[in-house]
Amino acid sequence: MARLASTAVPSNGTESDGRRTGRPGPITLRPGLLRPDKKPKKSIVRTILMALMALYTLVPLAWLVFSSTKTLEGLQTSFGLWFAGDFALWDNIRLVLTHQDGVFLRWFANTLLYVVVGAGGATLLALLGGYALAKFDFPGKRAVFAIVIGAVAVPGTALAVPTFLLFSRLGFTNTPWAVIIPSLISPFALYLMWTFASEAIPTELMEAARIDGAGEFRTFFKVGLPLLAPGTVTVILITTVTTWNNFFLPLIMLRDPQWFPLTLGLNNWNQAAFTPGGQALFHLVLTGSLLTVIPLAVTFLLLQRYWQNGLAAGAVKG
Amino acid sequence: MTSAASVGERAPRTVEAGNGRRRRWAGWAFIGPFMAVFTLVFLAPIAYSLWLSVHRTQFVGGTQFVGLDNYVRALQDPRFWEGAVRVGLFLAVQVPVMFVLALLAALALDSGRLYGKSFFRISIFMPYAVPGVVSALMWGFLYGTRFGLTGNLNDLFGWNLDPLNSSLLLPAIGNIVTWQWVGYSMLIFYSALKVVDTSLYEAAAIDGATQFQIIRKIKIPALRGAMVIATIFSIIGSFQLFNEPQILQALTPQRITSHYTPNMFAFNLSFAGQQVNYAAAIAIIMGLITMVIAYVVQLRGTRKDV
Numbered sequence: 001m002a003r004l005a006s007t008a009v010p011s012n013g014t015e016s017d018g019r020r021t022g023r024p025g026p027i028t029l030r031p032g033l034l035r036p037d038k039k040p041k042k043s044i045v046r047t048i049l050m051a052l053m054a055l056y057t058l059v060p061l062a063w064l065v066f067s068s069t070k071t072l073e074g075l076q077t078s079f080g081l082w083f084a085g086d087f088a089l090w091d092n093i094r095l096v097l098t099h100q101d102g103v104f105l106r107w108f109a110n111t112l113l114y115v116v117v118g119a120g121g122a123t124l125l126a127l128l129g130g131y132a133l134a135k136f137d138f139p140g141k142r143a144v145f146a147i148v149i150g151a152v153a154v155p156g157t158a159l160a161v162p163t164f165l166l167f168s169r170l171g172f173t174n175t176p177w178a179v180i181i182p183s184l185i186s187p188f189a190l191y192l193m194w195t196f197a198s199e200a201i202p203t204e205l206m207e208a209a210r211i212d213g214a215g216e217f218r219t220f221f222k223v224g225l226p227l228l229a230p231g232t233v234t235v236i237l238i239t240t241v242t243t244w245n246n247f248f249l250p251l252i253m254l255r256d257p258q259w260f261p262l263t264l265g266l267n268n269w270n271q272a273a274f275t276p277g278g279q280a281l282f283h284l285v286l287t288g289s290l291l292t293v294i295p296l297a298v299t300f301l302l303l304q305r306y307w308q309n310g311l312a313a314g315a316v317k318g
Numbered sequence: 319m320t321s322a323a324s325v326g327e328r329a330p331r332t333v334e335a336g337n338g339r340r341r342r343w344a345g346w347a348f349i350g351p352f353m354a355v356f357t358l359v360f361l362a363p364i365a366y367s368l369w370l371s372v373h374r375t376q377f378v379g380g381t382q383f384v385g386l387d388n389y390v391r392a393l394q395d396p397r398f399w400e401g402a403v404r405v406g407l408f409l410a411v412q413v414p415v416m417f418v419l420a421l422l423a424a425l426a427l428d429s430g431r432l433y434g435k436s437f438f439r440i441s442i443f444m445p446y447a448v449p450g451v452v453s454a455l456m457w458g459f460l461y462g463t464r465f466g467l468t469g470n471l472n473d474l475f476g477w478n479l480d481p482l483n484s485s486l487l488l489p490a491i492g493n494i495v496t497w498q499w500v501g502y503s504m505l506i507f508y509s510a511l512k513v514v515d516t517s518l519y520e521a522a523a524i525d526g527a528t529q530f531q532i533i534r535k536i537k538i539p540a541l542r543g544a545m546v547i548a549t550i551f552s553i554i555g556s557f558q559l560f561n562e563p564q565i566l567q568a569l570t571p572q573r574i575t576s577h578y579t580p581n582m583f584a585f586n587l588s589f590a591g592q593q594v595n596y597a598a599a600i601a602i603i604m605g606l607i608t609m610v611i612a613y614v615v616q617l618r619g620t621r622k623d624v
Contacts, residue, residue, distance in 0.1 A: 043431040045360045050426050054441040057501060060456055062323065063445065063467060067459070078459070080467045129352035136345030144349060151360045154605050161597050162363035162370060182359045191351060216344045245449035248559050252554060252589070263451040270455055274568040286459070289452040296447040305442065308505065 045312055051075025061293075068092055070286040075282060092287035099269075099284055103257060104291075107265040113176060115260055118183030119239035125184055125232060131224050134300045135201060148187055164252050178253035179261070183243050189235045196231030197224070237299070245294055262292045327468065368600035378536040388599035397601060399472040402607075404488065405579050410557035412492035413549070419496070420503035420540070425533060427504070431450045439508075443501035454565040457494045458482075464567065482570040491562050495555070503548050510544035511537055546619035550612045557608045560585065 063080050069092070074084030096104050118264035132138070133145070162172065163182060172178045201224055209219040247263045254260060257268065270285045300307065374384045379530050423442060426432055445453065460466045461481040469480050481490040514536065522532050560581040567574040576590070577583035580600060588597035 008577065026504075040430045043429075044433075046429065046431055048435045050423065050432055050438050052499075053423055054438050057442050057445050060460060060497065061448070063326050063460060064456055076464060080470050125355060126350040128348040132345040132348035138343060141345065144353065147361070148356065151356070151364065154360075154364060154609070157366070158600075159363045160359065161584065161594060162367040163359060163600060164588075165594065166363055166366055179356065184354070184355045185359050199338060216341075216347065220348070220587030224426070241447065245451070247449070247451045252585075256361070262450050265453055268453065268463075270565075271568055282459070286569045289455060293448050293450055296449075297444065298442070301440065304571050308509070 001286065004217050021160075031069040031187070033182065055119045064286060064290055067283075068290045070169075070283065072237075072280065072283045075286075088283070089287070092283055093291070096284050096288045096291065100279070104262075104265065104288060105261045108259065110259060111263075111300050114179050114183060115240055115243045115248070117176075119236065119243040120178045121167055121180070121184045122189055122239040123232060124242075126186060126189035126193045126239075127225075127228065129190050129199075130197045131220060131228070133194045134197035135188075135203065135224070148190065151187070154219070154295060160248065160252055167253065172256050173253050174259065176259055179246070179250050179259075182255045183246065184248055186235075186239050186242065189239055192238070193228070193231060195230055196234075200231065232293075233303065237303060237307050240299075241296065262288070266292065352577050359480050367598045370595050371602050374595050388596050389603065391596065392600050392603055397583060398603075399581060401577050401583050403606070405557050405559050408492060408559060411489075412495055413552045413556065415492070416496045416500050416503060416552075416554070417545070417548070421506040421507055423500070424507035424511060425537065427508050427608060428537070432445050439505070443505055445498050445500075448498065448503045450561045451565060453494055453560045458566050458569050459492070461490055461561060473553060482566065483573060487573050488569065491559075494562050495559075499552075499555075505595040506544050506548055507541055510541050514540045542619060546616060549615050550617070553615065554608055555603055557581075569602070 013035060016047065060286065066081060067082060069087050070084040070087045070091040071076060071091075074086065074088065078084035106261055108244070131264065133141070167173050167178050167181075172181065205223050205227075209223050214222065245263065246261065247267070250259075250261050250264045251267075257265065260268065266285055266288050269281045269288065273280040367542045371388050372383060373381050374387065375381045397444045423438075427435060432438060441470050448456075461468050463469045463472060463480050468481060471477060472479055478517060479486070482488065482493060518536050519532055522536060527535070558581050563578045564582060564585075567578075576586040581604070584597040584600045584604075587600070591597075
């Protein structure tokens with residue numbers, strides 16, 4: 001494994017325009033030729049091409065926003081990328097929150113529960129495990145590596161059905177545990193934490209703490225944890241997105257709508273239109289979708305530098 | 319075994335021996351919790367899945383060992399092959415298209431010649447924050463001819479497009495996946511480009527290299543590691559294709575069958591058809607194919623002399 005990552009890994013996480021400009025050396029001797037400190041000229045053509053791509057990613061989201069402001073009739077009669085006659089957003093939100101005795105709020109609470117316990121637990125386990133892999137030699141370490149990396153290649157497909165059968169024997173199915181327990185394991189998070197811990201924690205610091213008489217856990221909390229904080233935020237973001245967006249696992253594990261997360265609930269409302277005797281709830285599905293997207297989108301906007309650095313580490317270290 | 323103990327690079331010479339032995343096992347205190355849950359949700363199901371796949375359960379006679387019968391049956395099942403070929407085709411078309419788009423966008427970001435760079439970076443990445451279910455639902459509406467954008471386009475231009483009920487269905491699913499992941503791939507490539515030492519570009523410029531040559535000779539090779547990882551994730555993702563077709567199925571039940579992808583096939587076999595043994599065999603075959611292809615990609619991708 002190349003240690004290329006050192007420049008990309010968080011440390012302070014300043015993500016401005018990023019690039020290190022020309023270092024002093026022979027270059028500075030010939031400024032007329034290269035002008036390394038001058039920024040390249042902006043290109044209108046490239047900006048337009050890039051704008052087309054941004055249009056591709058943003059138009060569906062814009063459509064979602066416009067659609068959330070429409071009644072069921074308005075959806076069918078108006079142009080997709082503009083408002084319909086009456087502005088029904090607040091009505092729609094009220095309907096979403098009160099439909100079927102406010103089950104949407106219940107789904108929202110379930111999603112939060114799965115994210116806090118599932119993603120939080122996954123981060124904690126990865127934090128401890130990554131620290132162990134990066135900073136300790138212990139019997140069986142190679143076996144741990146081999147097993148975890150080998151198992152990552154096994155697709156979720158092969159796991160879903162037997163996990164369900166296993167959990168149903170243990171009595172976990174149709175309870176929150178069926179969703180939470182599998183969410184606790186994220187091999188990718190373990191891998192990221194291992195990367196962060198190898199880069200961020202100097203072994204000398206740990207030795208110093210030990211010589212001062214600190215036990216292993218004290219050393220971890222006093223030395224390891226503070227240095228791992230930026231990496232931890234990245235891993236929390238990644239596990240949060242995974243848990244928030246989870247669909248396949250709850251679809252298999254849960255029957256009772258009381259335990260559904262938002263994703264499964266929205267799908268249920270959508271399906272209602274296609275089942276005999278069902279009711280078309282498209283305006284609720286769309287407004288509910290918007291309400292589901294907003295929390296994550298805002299989080300991403302606020303915490304930009306963390307996920308960007310996390311992706312950098314994940315991308316380069318391979 | 320005792321010699322292995324002293325291999326540790328940080329073997330504590332200054333600390334007394336008893337402490338050292340305890341230190342050897344200290345790592346397990348930290349990795350232990352992960353491995354315990356990992357055993358429950360990864361290793362046990364894999365083992366159980368293997369066991370299921372070589373047994374058969376019948377109303378008469380109960381569960382019996384049948385060797386590789388389920389595997390043979392799967393390999394002779396046209397429904398399995400239909401789905402497998404479909405996801406293979408999907409992989410062969412969707413992933414390259416997405417990577418080319420992501421690569422162009424990453425190079426554009428990296429060139430430093432864009433106005434509003436951070437706006438583009440965040441907007442193109444944004445779909446990553448949208449749950450797969452929501453994007454499938456949303457695109458399902460957009461594709462609809464009654465009140466989606468497709469309907470608007472048809473009205474506007476007099477077209478007769480119907481992505482969900484024509485041969486455009488698979489490309490339509492590919493578009494959903496591309497939309498969702500193109501920004502993520504872009505950022506991975508962009509991150510890899512940012513690590514390249516700028517003095518390389520300067521040296522190349524002194525030698526009179528054109529921008530195109532710099533891209534081809536420096537930037538693309540620098541992306542190889544990121545490409546390999548992204549490709550492996552895409553292979554796994556494509557072979558597990560499930561959410562999008564499963565959600566679109568309500569809109570076009572004739573076109574999306576219960577065996578549209580191998581993952582849907584395994585899911586429907588076990589939950590609608592009660593054929594868990596057969597489903598386990600299919601899941602394992604797909605798992606093996608995924609692992610083999612991912613392994614080949616990794617070998618080829620990390621070869622030094624490509």
